[in-house]
Amino acid sequence: MTTGIGARIPRKEDARHLNGTAQFVGDIKMPHLWEAAYVRSPLAHAKIKSITKPNGFEDQIFTIDDMVGLGPIVAQSTLATYNQSDHWPLAKDKVRFVGECIAMCVAPTRAEAEDIAEAVIVDLDPLDVHVRVETALAPGAEKLHAGWDNNLFLTTQFDNDLTEARKNATVIIEREYSTARQCMTPMEGKGALAYWDGKAEQLVMYTSTQVPHLIRTGVAECLGLDQGEVRVIAPDVGGGFGYKCVLQPEELTVGWAATHLGRPIRWTEDRREHLTAGANTREHKYKITAYADDTGRLLGLDADIWVDVGAYSVWPFTACLEAAQAGGNLPGPYDLGAYACRTYSVATNKPGFTPYRGVARPGVCFAMELTIDAIARAVGRDPLDVRRLNLVQGAKMPYTNVTGKFYDTGDYPEAARQAAEMIDAKSFAKRKAAAAKEGRHLGIGFSSFTEQSAHGTKVFASWGLALVPGYEQAMVKLAPTGSVEVKSGNQTTGQGLETTIAQVASDWLSLDLSRIKVTMGDTGMTPYSTGAYASRGMVMAGGAVSKASEELARRIRILGAHLLQCKPDETELKDGAVFKGAASVSLKQIAQAWYLRPDLLPDDIETTGMEVTEGYKPTIDTGVFTYATHAAVVEVDIETGKVDILDYVIFEDCGTRVNPLILDGQSYGGAAQGIGTALFEEVIYDSAGQPLTSTLADYILPGPAELPRFRLGHSESPSPYTRHGIKGVGEGAAIAPSGALVNAINDVLAPLGAEINSIPATPHRILTAIFDARDA
Numbered sequence: 160m161t162t163g164i165g166a167r168i169p170r171k172e173d174a175r176h177l178n179g180t181a182q183f184v185g186d187i188k189m190p191h192l193w194e195a196a197y198v199r200s201p202l203a204h205a206k207i208k209s210i211t212k213p214n215g216f217e218d219q220i221f222t223i224d225d226m227v228g229l230g231p232i233v234a235q236s237t238l239a240t241y242n243q244s245d246h247w248p249l250a251k252d253k254v255r256f257v258g259e260c261i262a263m264c265v266a267p268t269r270a271e272a273e274d275i276a277e278a279v280i281v282d283l284d285p286l287d288v289h290v291r292v293e294t295a296l297a298p299g300a301e302k303l304h305a306g307w308d309n310n311l312f313l314t315t316q317f318d319n320d321l322t323e324a325r326k327n328a329t330v331i332i333e334r335e336y337s338t339a340r341q342c343m344t345p346m347e348g349k350g351a352l353a354y355w356d357g358k359a360e361q362l363v364m365y366t367s368t369q370v371p372h373l374i375r376t377g378v379a380e381c382l383g384l385d386q387g388e389v390r391v392i393a394p395d396v397g398g399g400f401g402y403k404c405v406l407q408p409e410e411l412t413v414g415w416a417a418t419h420l421g422r423p424i425r426w427t428e429d430r431r432e433h434l435t436a437g438a439n440t441r442e443h444k445y446k447i448t449a450y451a452d453d454t455g456r457l458l459g460l461d462a463d464i465w466v467d468v469g470a471y472s473v474w475p476f477t478a479c480l481e482a483a484q485a486g487g488n489l490p491g492p493y494d495l496g497a498y499a500c501r502t503y504s505v506a507t508n509k510p511g512f513t514p515y516r517g518v519a520r521p522g523v524c525f526a527m528e529l530t531i532d533a534i535a536r537a538v539g540r541d542p543l544d545v546r547r548l549n550l551v552q553g554a555k556m557p558y559t560n561v562t563g564k565f566y567d568t569g570d571y572p573e574a575a576r577q578a579a580e581m582i583d584a585k586s587f588a589k590r591k592a593a594a595a596k597e598g599r600h601l602g603i604g605f606s607s608f609t610e611q612s613a614h615g616t617k618v619f620a621s622w623g624l625a626l627v628p629g630y631e632q633a634m635v636k637l638a639p640t641g642s643v644e645v646k647s648g649n650q651t652t653g654q655g656l657e658t659t660i661a662q663v664a665s666d667w668l669s670l671d672l673s674r675i676k677v678t679m680g681d682t683g684m685t686p687y688s689t690g691a692y693a694s695r696g697m698v699m700a701g702g703a704v705s706k707a708s709e710e711l712a713r714r715i716r717i718l719g720a721h722l723l724q725c726k727p728d729e730t731e732l733k734d735g736a737v738f739k740g741a742a743s744v745s746l747k748q749i750a751q752a753w754y755l756r757p758d759l760l761p762d763d764i765e766t767t768g769m770e771v772t773e774g775y776k777p778t779i780d781t782g783v784f785t786y787a788t789h790a791a792v793v794e795v796d797i798e799t800g801k802v803d804i805l806d807y808v809i810f811e812d813c814g815t816r817v818n819p820l821i822l823d824g825q826s827y828g829g830a831a832q833g834i835g836t837a838l839f840e841e842v843i844y845d846s847a848g849q850p851l852t853s854t855l856a857d858y859i860l861p862g863p864a865e866l867p868r869f870r871l872g873h874s875e876s877p878s879p880y881t882r883h884g885i886k887g888v889g890e891g892a893a894i895a896p897s898g899a900l901v902n903a904i905n906d907v908l909a910p911l912g913a914e915i916n917s918i919p920a921t922p923h924r925i926l927t928a929i930f931d932a933r934d935a
């Protein structure tokens with residue numbers, strides 16, 4: 160079957176995205192639709208003394224006191240020491256970051272709503288502002304939340320005994336690393352449109368989300384409605400990247416206003432709202448001590464990790480997801496004997512921290528990969544050799560690492576070797592010397608990681624998450640015309656899941672993709688799903704579709720066998736028909752018999768119908784692990800600090816590849832975002848907590864001119880624990896670029912006595928490191 164698993168084919172979604180017929184929240188037209196704008200806090204931390212509405216507009220402006228029945232967003236955790244935050248969708252008593260919603264204004268157009276918002280007068284009494292974790296944690300620091308003893312959402316730890324490692328180490332590496340705060344900047348911002356459907360007696364909400372079923376649960380909870388009274392529909396979604404998997408205050412206020420005003424209400428996030436109030440992520444600090452012997456073999460690692468998680472805990476993932484993942488993932492793909500680590504999820508006066516592609520791992524991979532290179536420099540060995548020495552060896556698979564992660568299949572050192580071969584590491588010294596003769600400075604860098612995907616319930620539970628099951632369901636149906644319908648509550652956001660789950664069905668049912676209709680992301684039409692995040696879609700939704708398709712295929716053969724007057728096991732399902740030898744009945748004939756001519760079938764036909772819903776989870780509950788090595792060659796202009804990426808290769812293994820074309824795209828897009836993390840992107844706050852990067856002129860994204868021509872290689876080590884051996888991969892390519900690029904930059908800087916340990920590695924940071932080394 161040319162459109163089944165393994166087919167390199169374009170996305171079904173592409174046509175509508177390219178010809179402009181896709182429907183995003185902002186495209187929806189409805190009679191009587193009004194638009195919303197928000198009065199947002201101009202201060203980072205303040206008490207609200209009063210809110211004054213302009214005369215004549217009282218009915219179009221809502222504060223939290225007006226929104227009777229609307230509760231706060233409370234992200235719960237099962238971890239005992241977790242501090243919970245109440246995030247009121249419109250601020251109550253206090254504001255805790257610049258951009259926090261204070262009042263909602265509605266009008267026939269966004270412009271009018273914004274004018275009304277401008278006229279609202281908010282009287283604020285400033286409080287101490289925390290923009291750095293150090294000040295938030297200082298003794299006597301002003302607390303963000305009532306009843307808290309300090310500004311910590313949570314601390315976690317691993318505490319292996321490091322005595323032996325300390326005793327046997329001949330090399331001790333101490334480093335401090337930091338990663339900047341970032342925004343996701345999907346092409347389409349967030350948006351939500353809601354109306355009350357009188358006939359269905361339901362609040363219907365179109366929202367740009369990765370997780371429609373979860374949002375339905377959250378909206379119902381906060382608005383005090385029954386699940387049955389809420390229907391959430393994710394229309395086309397123009398990129399999610401993690402930002403669109405949390406419950407947003409605006410979704411709740413749009414829902415409340417639509418219910419109480421009796422008309423459709425929409426909010427469409429603008430770029431400034433996104434960059435300031437929307438999606439903050441990735442801000443980590445590390446203090447690391449690594450113990451190694453004089454071959455560069457790692458003996459132990461001791462780490463402190465601070466994550467600046469902002470003012471509120473996001474629903475449902477909490478403010479602690481990032482630090483919990485950071486602590487568990489720092490050892491990465493390495494075979495490490497002893498590990499101690501403490502993590503701190505620190506509350507500051509910035510927007511709440513949302514998951515972003517890679518969740519914590521771009522930070523820990525950066526920290527770990529720089530540490531590996533620092534060890535290599537200290538022992539005078541090639542960083543690639545030290546990496547390959549320490550990576551979990553293929554012969555040790557499956558392998559349980561020091562934080563309890565179960566690495567299912569693969570050969571990590573081999574991936575590093577392949578990446579080195581692709582980038583021709585052997586000849587690099589020669590290239591570097593030749594360039595040096597021309598006054599050019601080249602460096603090479605590597606970065607290896609594992610990507611946990613398809614986490615099971617136990618993994619989510621270990622992070623304290625109560626609402627995030629590790630399973631998935633899907634419905635597959637043979638329609639009366641002989642085509643197939645696939646229904647999944649998961650969502651396609653650009654990653655191509657709409658196409659790849661159809662490929663799975665195509666494989667089982669032997670039907671071309673053009674005959675398979677996929678419906679996703681509508682809670683009214685699909686079985687419960689927790690959605691597209693944590694690189695789970697392909698394994699989980701794909702697995703559920705696989706299971707349901709297999710069962711449907713079995714039932715189709717029963718009907719086909721009856722029509723062919725033979726036994727089911729004498730039949731074969733291929734080319735859109737059931738065959739017995741040369742004789743066949745098409746899926747259409749079978750479907751018509753079932754739906755329209757049941758008189759052709761015996762009464763006791765051994766099947767319960769042509770609609771099959773199945774639930775699925777992998778046979779292991781701890782996730783399956785994709786892995787890769789990235790390698791980069793850069794040129795650094797040591798006079799200006801400018802970095803050019805001359806070559807960039809990715810060697811990856813995500814088990815069975817469902818659609819290699821989509822996977823190429825996943826690698827390009829993820830690596831582009833990772834390069835943004837490594838070299839460009841930084842949300843900057845001044846000491847008063849004012850965001851200074853509120854436009855795309857200040858918040859720098861890499862564009863085509865800054866990106867290299869990525870070269871990709873792969874192997875396939877199928878997981879024995881998932882259907883078809885599939886592993887997830889959606890986040891992976893975003894994880895490694897900072898490690899590879901900064902190691903390459905440091906390869907240039909090392910002879911100058913300089914080193915970069917903070918990202919983004921901007922020209923300013925690079926020159927500062929060079930000048931500091933000269934002055935030292």
Ligand code: MCN
Pocket residue numbers: 397398399400401515516517612652653654655656659690691692693694695696697698813814815816817818819821822825828885886887888889890
């Ligand atoms: N795939 C495949 N074969 C595999 C694994 C995956 O063909 N063995 C394809 C599938 O089409 C799958 C996609 O690659 O949908 C990504 O794989 P998976 O790891 O299953 O991730 P999800 O489908 O759950 O998508 C979410 C994931 C995450 S968590 C982020 S963040 C991210 C990412 O995908 N957001 C994206 N990639 C993105 N790509 C785009 N264009 N837009 C986003 O918002």
Ligand code: SMO
Pocket residue numbers: 369399400401402404514515516517518691692693694890
């Ligand atoms: S950050 Mo991806 O949605 O797990």
